[in-house]
Every structure is written in structure tokens, then in C-alpha cells.
Amino acid sequence: MNRLLLILWSLGPMLWQLYTSFRPNAALTGNPLQGGWTLEHYQSLLEGNPPFWRYLLNSGVVGLSSTLLTLVVAVPCAYGLSRLGRKTARSVNVLVAVAAAFPYVLLFLALLQVARDLHLGNNLLALSLPYTGLSLPLAILLLQASFRDIPPELEEAARLEGLGLWQRLRWVLLPLMAPAIASASLLIFLFCWNEYPIALTWLSRADLLTLAPAMARIAGSSVFTVPYGGFAAATVLGSIPLILLVLLFQRQIVSGLTQGAIKG
Amino acid sequence: MAPALLLLLAVFALPMVQYAWLSTQAQTVLTGLEPQPVGLAQWQRLLQDGRFWQDAFQTLRFGLCSVGLELVLGLAVALLLNQPLRGRTLLRTVSLLPWALPTTVMALGWRWIFNDPFGPINLLLAQLGLPTVSFLGDPSITWLSMVWADTWKTTPFVALLLLAGLQTIPADLYEAAALEGANRWQSLRRITLPLLSPYILIAVLFRLAQALGLFDLVQVLTAGGPAGSTESLALYAYINAMRFLDFGYSATLMLAAFLLMLLLSGGAVLLWLLSRPRLAGGQR
Amino acid sequence: MVLSRRLLGVLLAGITLLLMATGVPAATVPVSVLMPASFADASAPLVREFNASHPGIRLEVTRGPLDTESVSDLAISSLLLGSSPYDLLLMDVTWTPKYVAAGWLEPLEGWLGDDAMASIAPGADLGNDFGGHLWRFPMVASMGLLYWRTDLMPAPPRTPTELTQISRELQSKGSVRWGYVWQGRQYEGLSTVFLEMLRGFGGRWIVDGSPTLDSKEAVAATRWLDGLIRQGISPPTVVTMAEPESLQVFAAGQAAFMRNWPYAWSELNRAGSALAGKVGITTMVSEPGQPHAATQGSWGLALTKGSQHKRAAIEALQFLTNQDSQTKLYEDFGYTPTRQAVFRDPQLVAAHPELPELEAALANAVLRPLTPVYAQISDLLYRELSRVFTGRVSPERGMEQLQEQTLQLRRTAGGAI
Numbered sequence: 001m002n003r004l005l006l007i008l009w010s011l012g013p014m015l016w017q018l019y020t021s022f023r024p025n026a027a028l029t030g031n032p033l034q035g036g037w038t039l040e041h042y043q044s045l046l047e048g049n050p051p052f053w054r055y056l057l058n059s060g061v062v063g064l065s066s067t068l069l070t071l072v073v074a075v076p077c078a079y080g081l082s083r084l085g086r087k088t089a090r091s092v093n094v095l096v097a098v099a100a101a102f103p104y105v106l107l108f109l110a111l112l113q114v115a116r117d118l119h120l121g122n123n124l125l126a127l128s129l130p131y132t133g134l135s136l137p138l139a140i141l142l143l144q145a146s147f148r149d150i151p152p153e154l155e156e157a158a159r160l161e162g163l164g165l166w167q168r169l170r171w172v173l174l175p176l177m178a179p180a181i182a183s184a185s186l187l188i189f190l191f192c193w194n195e196y197p198i199a200l201t202w203l204s205r206a207d208l209l210t211l212a213p214a215m216a217r218i219a220g221s222s223v224f225t226v227p228y229g230g231f232a233a234a235t236v237l238g239s240i241p242l243i244l245l246v247l248l249f250q251r252q253i254v255s256g257l258t259q260g261a262i263k264g
Numbered sequence: 265m266a267p268a269l270l271l272l273l274a275v276f277a278l279p280m281v282q283y284a285w286l287s288t289q290a291q292t293v294l295t296g297l298e299p300q301p302v303g304l305a306q307w308q309r310l311l312q313d314g315r316f317w318q319d320a321f322q323t324l325r326f327g328l329c330s331v332g333l334e335l336v337l338g339l340a341v342a343l344l345l346n347q348p349l350r351g352r353t354l355l356r357t358v359s360l361l362p363w364a365l366p367t368t369v370m371a372l373g374w375r376w377i378f379n380d381p382f383g384p385i386n387l388l389l390a391q392l393g394l395p396t397v398s399f400l401g402d403p404s405i406t407w408l409s410m411v412w413a414d415t416w417k418t419t420p421f422v423a424l425l426l427l428a429g430l431q432t433i434p435a436d437l438y439e440a441a442a443l444e445g446a447n448r449w450q451s452l453r454r455i456t457l458p459l460l461s462p463y464i465l466i467a468v469l470f471r472l473a474q475a476l477g478l479f480d481l482v483q484v485l486t487a488g489g490p491a492g493s494t495e496s497l498a499l500y501a502y503i504n505a506m507r508f509l510d511f512g513y514s515a516t517l518m519l520a521a522f523l524l525m526l527l528l529s530g531g532a533v534l535l536w537l538l539s540r541p542r543l544a545g546g547q548r
Numbered sequence: 549m550v551l552s553r554r555l556l557g558v559l560l561a562g563i564t565l566l567l568m569a570t571g572v573p574a575a576t577v578p579v580s581v582l583m584p585a586s587f588a589d590a591s592a593p594l595v596r597e598f599n600a601s602h603p604g605i606r607l608e609v610t611r612g613p614l615d616t617e618s619v620s621d622l623a624i625s626s627l628l629l630g631s632s633p634y635d636l637l638l639m640d641v642t643w644t645p646k647y648v649a650a651g652w653l654e655p656l657e658g659w660l661g662d663d664a665m666a667s668i669a670p671g672a673d674l675g676n677d678f679g680g681h682l683w684r685f686p687m688v689a690s691m692g693l694l695y696w697r698t699d700l701m702p703a704p705p706r707t708p709t710e711l712t713q714i715s716r717e718l719q720s721k722g723s724v725r726w727g728y729v730w731q732g733r734q735y736e737g738l739s740t741v742f743l744e745m746l747r748g749f750g751g752r753w754i755v756d757g758s759p760t761l762d763s764k765e766a767v768a769a770t771r772w773l774d775g776l777i778r779q780g781i782s783p784p785t786v787v788t789m790a791e792p793e794s795l796q797v798f799a800a801g802q803a804a805f806m807r808n809w810p811y812a813w814s815e816l817n818r819a820g821s822a823l824a825g826k827v828g829i830t831t832m833v834s835e836p837g838q839p840h841a842a843t844q845g846s847w848g849l850a851l852t853k854g855s856q857h858k859r860a861a862i863e864a865l866q867f868l869t870n871q872d873s874q875t876k877l878y879e880d881f882g883y884t885p886t887r888q889a890v891f892r893d894p895q896l897v898a899a900h901p902e903l904p905e906l907e908a909a910l911a912n913a914v915l916r917p918l919t920p921v922y923a924q925i926s927d928l929l930y931r932e933l934s935r936v937f938t939g940r941v942s943p944e945r946g947m948e949q950l951q952e953q954t955l956q957l958r959r960t961a962g963g964a965i
Contacts, residue, residue: 106501294920398785400788509646
């Protein structure tokens with residue numbers, strides 16, 4: 001019973017969107033028993049200018065590049081912090097945790113200024129820079145915790161074998177970190193995929209929009225009718241990649257979320 | 265390590281410094297978008313701006329209500345998921361889905377779900393012969409609709425956090441309590457809640473900070489209406505910058521929101537510290 | 549004469565050949581325009597035509613969002629980012645002073661000549677200049693109209709009282725569920741609705757830089773609109789309605805009157821519409837002796853200061869706003885022209901008898917205040933009206949507060965709005 005309730009609560013709104021997306025507009029605002037089914041909403045989204053998959057692609061590009069960049073910057077930092085004394089690391093970590101919880105929407109105006117001064121607007125790869133900065137805190141906390149889980153003796157042994165710092169990282173530590181890196185990557189990717197205010201101010205070209213601002217832009221209604229069916233189809237299409245991601249990597253996402261909170 | 269920390273400083277600390285400076289300037293469409301020093305005039309304006317106070321109140325109200333609701337529901341879900349049930353993994357996946365979706369995507373969905381009279385809830389009410397509810401048109405209801413949408417999205421996050429906490433509680437504590445004749449409610453209050461309190465604190469701090477940055481949801485769902493009853497501080501700051509081109513005041517608003525967040529988080533931590541000895545005392 | 553023209557042709561052809569022969573590509577100049585989605589869709593055939601007839605220019609339209617506010621946000625964010633990707637912006641009438649003050653636009657009179665506006669119909673010529681320069685050339689005119697059901701009444705109401713009377717009669721007879729639908733959501737559209745009633749009751753928004761929103765006329769206008777909701781003439785959901793929602797109710801035959809822009813006409817009269825041939829348009833109701841005001845909501849093209857291709861952009865602007873283009877936009881999409889000649893085209897008038905009505909309404913057009921801080925004062929207005937219409941505050945108290953807030957804004961703005 002409880003389980004059923006939970007499933008209904010979680011899936012209900014999505015199922016309603018799914019249903020709406022296959023119904024003609026006339027049936028949605030008229031007699032709900034009439035009208036049959038239609039694919040027109042999906043068709044018009046995919047034939048739009050730019051076509052809807054373009055937004056998904058853009059989000060994917062930004063998500064991947066930001067995730068990579070974040071890892072490149074965060075791994076050495078997390079390693080360094082994990083090798084610091086407990087006390088120093090703790091005080092740094094408090095600050096990092098504050099940054100992780102920071103409502104980053106408050107940063108948009110300053111970041112807009114950065115985009116303007118450095119001509120970074122309307123550039124998907126440049127958008128990775130703020131995204132990297134914003135996802136760093138979480139990545140550092142997660143990776144640091146798992147660096148600490150590796151017994152120091154292991155690294156010590158590798159050092160005695162004559163392996164340098166980078167070699168140790170590459171051949172000894174990183175393989176052991178694979179699960180943590182996977183979790184962190186997924187969370188960073190999710191964040192970048194979903195990010196809205198920065199994308200809203202950094203991107204103004206329609207063909208570069210990522211999913212979140214594209215959805216908000218669709219929301220401004222059409223002049224003739226309110227295209228509820230089209231909106232619903234957009235929400236369905238926009239959700240599919242994430243639903244797949246969650247289905248495939250549920251375990252890693254959950255462990256990332258909880259580890260981040262507990263160890264940070 | 266250094267590049268990462270420098271980037272962190274650049275992304276998080278520098279903006280606050282910049283806002284502090286900008287909040288002493290007038291940079292508006294009337295100054296041709298050039299900054300002109302005005303001292304503390306923006307702060308004075310902020311204190312007299314009824315809309316700022318209204319938005320601060322509304323943002324806080326939203327934050328406290330949604331975080332409170334998420335805690336209760338999240339705990340219920342976490343307790344459910346902590347039981348050895350059939351299909352637990354599936355259940356966990358399903359309940360995680362709302363959290364993973366972009367806010368703007370589902371905000372658009374909620375706009376349709378809350379539609380009066382064509383949304384599913386109102387269709388149902390009409391079928392039952394009840395009056396429809398103006399979820400997005402009544403100032404005293406709309407903010408609750410927003411709390412609903414936010415709770416739907418972020419309960420999974422809170423639930424997973426608390427679930428992780430639950431799994432650290434040794435089972436023999438419950439067994440011992442059961443031997444002493446404690447019922448489920450008592451063991452929840454005496455064992456679960458006290459031991460879970462650090463996790464609750466983390467969830468509250470994190471969610472409260474996020475809720476104070478309420479922006480995506482309100483911009484797509486209501487754009488601040490009706491009667492300005494759902495406008496958040498972040499949205500007001502955004503409107504000032506992007507629509508009114510009043511950057512000095514926008515910076516002032518954002519700095520004020522930041523200070524408010526610090527104050528509130530400090531309060532939450534203090535509350536936790538004060539309540540800890542009492543909870544620990546009640547435990548044994 | 550003929551000879552010289554032929555000579556010119558030969559010369560041009562020769563130059564072109566020469567360029568092609570020497571391998572220098574005939575450079576095409578890219579011109580990009582930002583338009584709201586609906587206009588972008590409607591002008592797509594014109595753009596194709598332009599590109600076919602102007603091989604040296606490649607005109608490209610960026611399809612912006614549908615909603616005016618979002619288009620403005622988009623235009624502003626692209627301008628704020630510095631190098632704007634757009635050469636031309638299709639702008640709403642209220643944006644001009646703000647964009648000018650921000651230094652984003654290029655004056656047009658140097659390109660179009662001082663008499664550029666001579667051919668523009670009365671009403672459509674308003675709101676294009678500011679501070680002594682021409683900034684915007686009107687492409688599509690728009691003004692608030694009262695739509696009425698010709699099958700339910702012999703003549704449209706002319707005063708507020710008549711409107712409520714007819715509504716009540718029709719509602720009690722059961723001919724329609726609602727009397728009058730309009731735009732009551734908290735957004736710019738509400739300000740345009742209110743301005744019409746304000747003028748219709750004899751009030752003004754801003755007089756010589758000072759707000760007069762607590763006048764008894766302003767309170768009367770507010771009270772009348774509020775009363776529509778309280779008395780059930782307008783549905784309670786009118787406070788969430790923008791143009792599409794009100795059109796939806798009206799098109800379903802559920803209301804006797806609707807306030808909307810001219811675009812709704814072609815939608816209501818398209819084949820398959822339940823109301824085809826049963827709808828009339830006129831100007832908004834007003835108290836006896838007061839003007840039947842129509843809020844002007846025209847869209848015009850403006851040249852951005854940062855444009856790298858100003859000459860080509862001007863050529864595109866002239867093409868998109870010429871008589872031919874306007875005729876096509878009107879015939880195919882119902883977009884009201886801005887040129888006097890199109891309104892007076894006898895063939896067009898014969899095919900579209902509503903055209904003179906539109907011209908008359910346009911002549912009654914009233915402008916929203918032309919000020920760089922318009923967005924702020926309108927934001928104050930529609931927020932406060934939304935408070936009144938959702939029952940948070942009485943019309944009297946609401947207008948009092950609004951006056952106070954607008955004065956406050958004037959102080960912050962340095963005493964001028």
C-alpha cells in the first residue's frame with residue numbers, strides 16, 4: 001500500500017504528461033473522451049527550428065565537457081586535501097561544503113559580467129567554466145572522502161617501488177577510485193544538464209540553447225492556443241535521457257548523493 | 265590543489281566582493297549603464313522597499329514550508345525504503361526520478377497539472393461535483409502549489425540522505441528497545457530521530473540554502489504572480505538586472521539574500537547545537 | 549536614359565563576371581534579425597523572397613520565444629553579452645526608450661531620411677522616436693480591440709455600462725457562460741488592458757512626468773474591471789489569462805466579448821472556426837465624452853549599434869516593411885499594416901471589410917508612457933492591479949498604494965519618469 005502510494009506520487013505527474021503528449025489539443029481543452037491519439041506534438045517539436053534534439057545535444061555537450069574539466073581540476077585537489085592533516089582539511093572542507101550548498105543563482109549577475117568581459121557568451125564550451133567552478137565543491141568532497149578510504153600503506157608501498165606522484169595516481173589510486181569517480185561524474189553531469197540561470201544569461205543564440213532555458217522559452221505561450229500538448233511532449237522528450245541515466249546508474253547516483261553528505 | 269581552490273574563490277567569493285562594490289553604485293539605464301558612486305543609497309532603498317521585505321518573507325515562507333514538508337515525507341520514504349521489501353531497488357529508482365529531472369522541465373508540466381479547469385486534479389474535482397481550485401490564480405493558494413511542486417522534486421534527495429543515516433543505526437539498538445517494551449513510535453523518537461539528527465541538520469542546511477535561491481521553478485511556473493505572491497528574492501534580483509537594467513540594486517538584493525541565508529543557516533546550526541544535549545539525554 | 553541604364557547593367561554584369569573570373573567570391577553580407585516566434589514564422593516567405601532578389605545579402609531570422617517578455621529578456625541578454633549577434637531587432641513599442649538610454653541602438657533618420665515616417669498611418673507613427681531621433685521603423689501595427697458576437701447582439705456596446713448590461717442579459721438567457729474575457733494575469737498585457745479603461749474613464753497614467761493613478765477616474769476604471777470579476781461577468785480565472793487563454797474561451801463560444809489584438813481576427817474567422825462570420829471588432833468602450841482608446845502595441849525594426857552590416861540591414865528593413873510585404877503579412881497572417889497606402893488599397897479593402905475598422909482603431913491608439921523606466925512603472929501597475937483583482941486590496945487602497953510606489957520610483961530615478 002505504502003509502496004503503491006510512493007510510486008503514484010513519484011510517477012503520477014510524469015504519467016499525466018505522457019498521456020497529455022499523445023492527445024490532440026482539442027481533446028485536452030474540450031471533451032476528454034473524444035479525440036483519439038496523435039503524434040503531432042512530437043512531430044512539430046522534432047521539426048521545429050532548431051529541432052528539439054538540438055537542445056538535448058547541447059546539454060549533452062556542456063554536461064560532458066564540464067564533467068571532464070571538473071574531474072581534471074578536482075582530482076588533484078581532492079588528493080592534496082586528503083593528504084593534509086585532518087585539522088587543516090576539516091577547516092578547508094567546511095568552506096567547500098558551504099560553497100556546495102550555496103544557492104548559486106545569486107552568482108548570475110557577476111558571472112554575466114565575466115562572460116561579457118571575456119567574450120565567453122554564446123559558447124557551449126566556455127559555459128563549462130562556470131559549471132566547473134560550481135560543481136567543484138561537490139566533486140572535491142566526494143573524491144576526497146574516497147581518497148581517504150584508501151589505506152595509506154598502499155600508496156606507501158607504491159612509492160617504495162619507485163613510482164612518482166602521477167604514476168601513483170594513475171596506476172594505484174585512480175583504479176581504486178573508479179566507483180567514486182563514477183558517482184561524482186554522474187552528479188556533475190546531472191547538475192550541468194539541469195542548470196538554468198547561468199545558461200539563461202550566457203546563451204542567447206537559439207541553436208546553442210541547452211535544455212533548461214529552451215524549456216523555459218517554450219513556456220511563453222503561443223498566440224493562438226495554449227499548446228499544452230506540445231509542452232507535455234517537450235517535457236517527455238526532455239525527461240527521457242535523464243530517466244535512462246537514472247535507470248542505468250541508480251546505484252552510483254545514490255551512493256554519490258549520500259557519500260557527499262555523510263563524509264563532507 | 266591550488267588551481268581548484270583559486271577557481272572556487274573566483275566563482276564564489278569574487279562575485280560577493282563585486283556585489284559589495286556594485287551595491288554602492290548606481291548602474292542603471294539612466295546612467296547609461298555606467299557605474300556612478302552613490303554611497304549607501306541602494307541599501308537605504310532596500311530597507312524602504314516593501315517589495316524586498318515581501319519577497320524575503322515569501323522566500324522564507326516557501327523555504328521553511330517546503331523543507332519541513334520534505335523532511336517529514338523524506339523520513340517516511342526513508343523508513344519505507346529501509347525495510348527489507350521486495351523490489352526495493354526498483355522503488356528507490358522510481359522515487360529518485362523526480363529529483364533527476366530539470367526543474368524547468370517539470371515546472372512546465374506542473375503548469376498544466378495545476379491548470380484550472382483542464383488539469384487532472386481539477387478534472388477530478390469537477391467529476392466529483394466539487395468546485396475547481398485556482399492553483400495558480402489565487403495568491404493564498406499559489407505559493408502552496410509551488411511548495412507542492414518543490415516537495416515533489418526534492419523529497420527523494422532528502423529521503424536518500426536520511427536513508428543513508430538510517431543504515432548507520434545498529435539494529436541491536438532497536439532490539440534492545442523492543443525488549444524494554446518500547447513501541448514503534450517510541451523507538452522512532454528515542455533512537456531514530458536522535459541518531460539521525462546530524463543527517464537531518466545536513467539536509468536542512470542544504471535544502472534551506474537551495475530554497476532561498478528559489479528561481480527556476482517560480483520563473484517558469486508563475487513568473488512571480490499572481491499579485492506578486494510567489495516572487496522570490498532571486499527572481500526580484502533577476503528582474504532588476506535583466507528587465508529593469510538596474511544592476512546596482514540587483515547586486516544589493518543578491519547580497520542581501522546571501523546575508524539572509526548566512527543568518528538562517530547560522531540559526532539552524534545554533535538550534536541543532538542547543539537541542540543536542542537534550543536529545544542525547546533523552547536517548548539513554 | 550534607356551541607354552545609360554543598359555550601360556549600367558552591362559557594367560554591373562561585367563564586374564560580376566570579372567569578380568567570378570578572378571576567383572574572388574561574391575561576398576554575401578549576413579544580416580540577422582531577432583523576432584518573436586509568431587512574426588518569424590509569418591515573415592519566412594518574405595525572407596525567402598528577399599534572399600532570392602538580393603543575392604549579395606543573406607537575411608536570416610532568429611525565431612525568438614513567443615512571449616513578449618521572454619523576447620525582451622533574450623534581446624537584452626544578447627545585448628548585455630557585448631557583441632550582439634543581431635543586426636536588426638523586431639521591438640515592442642515599449643522597449644525603445646530603454647534600449648536607447650542603454651546605448652544599444654543606431655538612429656535611423658540618417659539611413660531612411662527625415663520624411664521616413666510620412667507614409668505611416670496615424671497611430672502607427674507613435675512611439676518610434678525618442679529624444680529627437682528615429683529609432684524604430686514600424687513593421688506591424690497592433691492595438692487593443694473589443695471583439696463582439698454579431699450573432700448575439702445588433703450593435704456593440706459603446707460604454708462600460710452597456711457592456712455589463714448586454715453581458716448580464718446574455719448570461720441570464722444562457723446564450724453565453726461569461727460576458728467578457730480579457731487579460732488579467734500579472735504581466736504587461738494587463739497594463740495594456742488597464743490603459744484603455746483608464747483613458748475610457750477619463751484618467752491618465754502619467755501627466756508631465758508625474759503619476760496620476762490615485763485620481764477618481766483611475767479608481768473608477770479599476771473598480772469597473774474589478775466589478776466584472778465580482779459580478780461574474782468575467783470568469784474568476786481571468787486573473788490567470790493572457791491573450792491565448794482569453795481567445796480560447798471566446799473561440800469556444802463561451803463569452804460575448806473579448807479584448808484582444810488584431811491577430812485574433814484571422815484565427816476566429818479561419819475555416820472550421822465555430823465563430824467564423826459571427827464576430828465583429830470595434831474600439832474599447834468608454835464613458836460618454838471620453839475616447840475609445842486602443843493601446844498601441846506595434847512592432848518595429850531597430851538597428852543595433854554593434855551591427856557590422858548596417859547598410860545591408862537597412863535594405864532588409866526597407867524590404868520587410870514595404871507596402872508589398874505588409875499586404876502579404878495582412879492577407880496571409882492577419883498582421884495589421886502600418887502604411888497608410890495599405891489601409892487605402894481599394895482591392896484589399898474590398899476583400900477585407902474589417903480593414904477600415906482597424907484603421908479607425910489605430911487612429912485612436914494611445915501610447916504607454918515613453919520612458920526608459922517604463923518596465924518598472926508597468927511592473928508596479930500590473931502587480932498592484934493583480935492584487936486588486938485577486939481580492940488582496942480594495943480598488944481605492946490599491947490605487948493609492950500604486951500612486952505612492954510610482955512616486956517612490958520617480959524619486960529613485962532622479963525625479964523623472
